[in-house]
Amino acid sequence: IAHGRFSSNPKGYCELDLFIVQADGKKIVGPEKQESIFSRLRMEMLYPLRLTIANRGPDTELLIANPVELCGKGRPRVFYDVTLALKALGICIFS
Numbered sequence: 001i002a003h004g005r006f007s008s009n010p011k012g013y014c015e016l017d018l019f020i021v022q023a024d025g026k027k028i029v030g031p032e033k034q035e036s037i038f039s040r041l042r043m044e045m046l047y048p049l050r051l052t053i054a055n056r057g058p059d060t061e062l063l064i065a066n067p068v069e070l071c072g073k074g075r076p077r078v079f080y081d082v083t084l085a086l087k088a089l090g091i092c093i094f095s
Contacts, residue, residue: 001019050063062082
């Protein structure tokens, strides 16, 4: 992202403009590449947290994908909230 602009109005609606360039600084002109970036940004904004449940033999795996910011900080509260909810439901967590 080369540049970004954020604005909001009194009703609470927000608008975000992102100016994205290739690694070499050139404009992204290919429609496939533009659609790929748009699709990924839309997915990240609509579903910032992903949960997946999978059977692993006798065990069930719960995978939590939580975004990490560029500064390296994540949202540890998400993991706390998930484990607290599982504990309240009486579901044993062993690792």
